[in-house]
Amino acid sequence: MEFKTFVFYFLSAVLLYAAARVVTLRNPVHAALHLVLAFFSASGIWMLLQAEFLAIVLVLVYVGSVTVLFLFVVMMLDIDANRMREGFRKNMPLGLGVASLMIAEMGFVFYSRFSGHVESAARQAGPEYSNVKEIGRLLFTEYAYPFELASVVLLTGVVAAVALTLRGKQKNKSVDPSEQVFVKAGERIRILHMPPEKME
Amino acid sequence: MIFPETRFALPDFQPACAEIFVLFMICLILMTSLFIKEKARGTLHFLAQAALIGAAALTCTASGAGTVKRAFSGMFVADMMADLLKLAIYLTISLTFFYSRAYVAGKLPRARGEYYALTLIATLGMMVVVSAGNFVTLYVGLELLSLPIYALVALERDSSRAAEAAMKYFVLGALASAFMLYGISMIYGATGTLDISAVAEGFSRNRGDRATAVFGLVFLVSGIAFKLGLAPFHMWVPDVYHGAPLSVALLISSAPKIAVFAFAVRVLINGLFPLSQDWRAMLLALVVLSMALGNLAAIAQTNFRRMLAYSSISHMGFMLLGLVSGVIDGNAKNMINAVSASMFYLLTYVLSSAGAFGVLVLLPDPDGDSGEISGLAGLGKRSPVLAATMMTLMFSMAGIPFFAGFFAKFSVLVAVVAAGSFWLAALAVFFSLVGAYYYLRIVKVMYFDPLPDGARNIETPFSMKVLVAANGLAVALLGIFPNALMFLCVKSLSFSVFA
Known part of the structure; x- marks a missing residue:
């Protein structure tokens, strides 16, 4: 080997x-x-x-x-x-049966096809061959269209995450500095005019 | 413009100008919804409709009328089938927006911008799927179509029913995507290419590894069956139709089916036609199961939304009968007739389904949203226009003569009989008869059941009345004058898939 x-x-x-x-x-x-x-x-x-x-x-x-x-x-x-595992034992025989059937069928198809193929059929590339360069070239030329669409998938993710989690504006207590600077004394202190009380 | 060192020519953007425009409008709607005042939120609806109208205009002007144009290194195909199906998609999405305008404003007041943006992203996904020339584009388009819809189902955040539906839909949908991707990887392994037409060529030159490709085909067909909601991959359909906000259920029940049909046609007929014997057998099993299960389970439903879900399962089965009966002993002579019958069936079904959910959306609150059939009692007196439209749609879905559904069923059955499978035609007719029971029950409930106590007349805006009536009338008229649409279906297929 x-x-x-x-x-x-x-x-x-x-x-x-x-x-x-x-x-x-x-x-x-x-x-x-x-x-x-x-x-x-x-x-x-x-x-x-x-x-x-x-x-x-x-x-x-x-x-x-x-x-x-x-x-x-x-x-x-x-x-x-433990709650997630509820029904695990109950459903296991059926699951195992289906899974082993699938694996047997898949194995049957592949074994008859690929038994004996040890080495991959792909050509061996030389030492000067750069994976990164080749992938980059393909992504930005031939696969540019699906690549751009993948960016729209990301946009969907952003929009969906915001739509599903944002619960409106929070009522916070931050202050606006410009309003603070332009504030007048009259707006802060309420000056009351009271008639002076007379001494008896 | 050609860049010598990468051997790359700048692609022709013109065939894809509709997609580019829709993407631009999506970004515009997102920005507008960020800055717009609460009172002026109605503008978003107009922007969304403008996106669809603009896209329709661009699709018509960019259309090569009978020629097949490829762009982006064969990733994108613009042909007549793509144009026709895209126009149908714009129409159904536009109907969806009109019907659900008030519903969205009332039920999802905070997420209005997101609703329109996500729906348009899903529309963009459908457009990409419809004119995909490569398995990579098909897959990305399908994800672009499904992901926003998962989010839309969950958009009504305080409803636990919607959350449950979204979760089920998301998990099962992700599984189906994985299936599909696995199948595509097997087909890539067998033929060494992802380009759909090159896959077919690979087989015709006897280069494709048949057994591996059939193995991949199994997964691909199950993925398609899941997305169309065919039995036994139908588990999500009733829950999602019932749990999603009504406007989203309206969306799911209509336009995406068109895109998945295009997916099936492109993959099975364009790409994997050499394997037609194999996929024919798989589809046959799905078709028979769907028609049986859909029709029988729909009888037992007391909820109109669940009933429509099971009815959609049976209709999608019936629709695929056309694809199944296209090939007779490996001969594709019957193909154009059979597939165009399927396409006609699909388009009329989508129109009817959008109309039925549209009527539900327009019903006042407890009746429409819960969708209980008992809530429709006395609708004939409460709102004659809505009831008459619903009756037309139910007659059409049941396949009663001289409605669109009758002609659609008839043309599919002609194709089935031409293919020589009389037992299949007999089975289809039998299950349609079973189906007629539950459609007619709705009509009976609307017109002959007593009005519930304290029921009031339903106030519908005049414009909505006109739209609903037009939808019902279109379904009725398509049954009497089906030739124009049928002609378009045949022409578009013969100029594109079978060119």
């Missing part, structure tokens, strides 16, 4: 283990940390496929920001893990 193949199987095993633990662990924080492990192994596999830019982006975006966000949410929300 070639070293590369060994690395692939090792990373895949770690990935499968971590992914399974994400679903089965009781503690949501541990589950999120296993998710980090899963992302790392996936990025290793991409590195093997010479997609180094995507591998780095996966680590930066998913490990660096998405999982951190997950952890924040998990820690801030009070999730009752």
